[in-house]
Amino acid sequence: MDNVQYSVVVPLYNEEEVINETYKRLKRIMDSTKESYEIIFVNDGSRDNTLELAREICKYDSNIKLISFSRNFGHQIAITAGMDYSCGKAVIVIDADLQDPPEVIIEMIEKWKEGYEVVYGKRIKREGETFFKKFTASAFYRFLNKMTDINMPVDTGDFRLIDRKVCEALKSAPEHNRYVRGLVSWVGFKQTGVEFVRQERFAGKTKYPLKKMLKLAFDAIALFSHKPLKIAAYFGSILLLMSIVFLLFTLCNGLIVGTILSLLFLLNGVILTALGVIGEYIGRIYDEVKGRPLYIISEREGFK
Structure with a gap:
């Protein structure tokens, strides 16, 4: 028709x-x-x-x-x-x-x-x-x-x-x-x-x-949009800077072990979140290339 x-x-x-x-x-x-x-x-x-x-x-x-x-x-x-x-x-x-x-x-x-x-x-x-x-x-x-x-x-x-x-x-x-x-x-x-x-x-x-x-x-x-990837990168950069400043502060004041552990947990959480966002994009790329x-x-x- x-x-x-x-x-x-x-x-x-x-x-x-x-x-x-x-x-x-x-x-x-x-x-x-x-x-x-x-x-x-x-x-x-x-x-x-x-x-x-x-x-x-x-x-x-x-x-x-x-x-x-x-x-x-x-x-x-x-x-x-x-x-x-x-x-x-x-x-x-x-x-x-x-x-x-x-x-x-x-x-x-x-x-x-x-x-x-x-x-x-x-x-x-x-x-x-x-x-x-x-x-x-x-x-x-x-x-x-x-x-x-x-x-x-x-x-x-x-x-x-x-x-x-x-x-x-x-x-x-x-x-x-x-x-x-x-x-x-x-x-x-x-x-x-x-x-x-x-x-x-x-x-x-x-x-x-x-x-x-x-x-x-x-x-x-x-x-x-690529904004989630950009947001993950911004957060990573900001927290990296904060961790360096905080680490210097703890070294100067002798508060080392507990503070470093807290920073490690925080940074690992940010890294895993960023990897999750990247993984979602990679998964979609994988769907496309399979044809x-x-x-x-x-x-x-x-x-x-």
């Missing part, structure tokens, strides 16, 4: 409780545009009944396509695969949990038709989430902006519309530890936002607990 106007990419991981409702709402919205579209479900190694339900939807709707991974490769990789196999003039990414309302897609399309090449969803309120979740999410976006070398809009997720030329540009960035929304900011083009209230999850559990959020945060920082594919597809449906 080379004449498809819109491609909607929906990553799926254990979404059996929501997939049918997600399909109904997306279909209603996309049908209302009166233009051609495709919805690409990307099954990211789900362990429940998600794949079977997605297959059933594909059987009865020719606008639905399905990509299924051989295992769980991660949310950002699932988004990437959907973009890789999309053919629409505009590509819309939305999660299946319905926290990002599909109805906002209409506003995004309007902005795209005005000439914007990236239209991201900006959350002005988050319903059904704990104070801790809201606080950590807000802090995450602002800390990320301070640490990285590009300007990324705060309070935004992966829910966005991108023009075909932006999608093609993203294909030239094959990083394994991906942060798609950061890459979209990095490639540039004319961008704007659409504000919306993020809804409570329709059903199921979040796929981004604190552990995954922390990994995503470091992936983003490592992908777009493995970003994902492996076990089956596809709906594609010609």
Whole structure:
């Protein structure tokens, strides 16, 4: 379908409780545009009944396509695969949990038709989430902006519309530890936002607990900034200078053994922290030089 106007990419991981409702709402919205579209479900190694339900939807709707991974490769990789196999003039990414309302897609399309090449969803309120979740999410976006070398809009997720030329540009960035929304900011083009209230999850559990959020945060920082390495070097230099001054002071006052031991523990802690930061960067370099594919597809449906 080379004449498809819109491609909607929906990553799926254990979404059996929501997939049918997600399909109904997306279909209603996309049908209302009166233009051609495709919805690409990307099954990211789900362990429940998600794949079977997605297959059933594909059987009865020719606008639905399905990509299924051989295992769980991660949310950002699932988004990437959907973009890789999309053919629409505009590509819309939305999660299946319905926290990002599909109805906002209409506003995004309007902005795209005005000439914007990236239209991201900006959350002005988050319903059904704990104070801790809201606080950590807000802090995450602002800390990320301070640490990285590009300007990324705060309070935004992966829910966005991108023009075909932006999608093609993203294909030239094959990083394994991906942060798609950061890459979209990095490639540039004319961008704007659409504000919306993020809804409570329709059903199921979040796929981004604190552990995954922390990994995503470091992936983003490592992908777009060398600041952690610089900070580690600054701390090392400052503590080295302090240790020399302190050592001279203790030698002059006869306080040698206990003070030296304390300094050794402090310096070893700094060294190990710095090595940990360096190790994270080296690990990501190792991932890239192995040259493995970003994902492996076990089956596809709906594609010609």
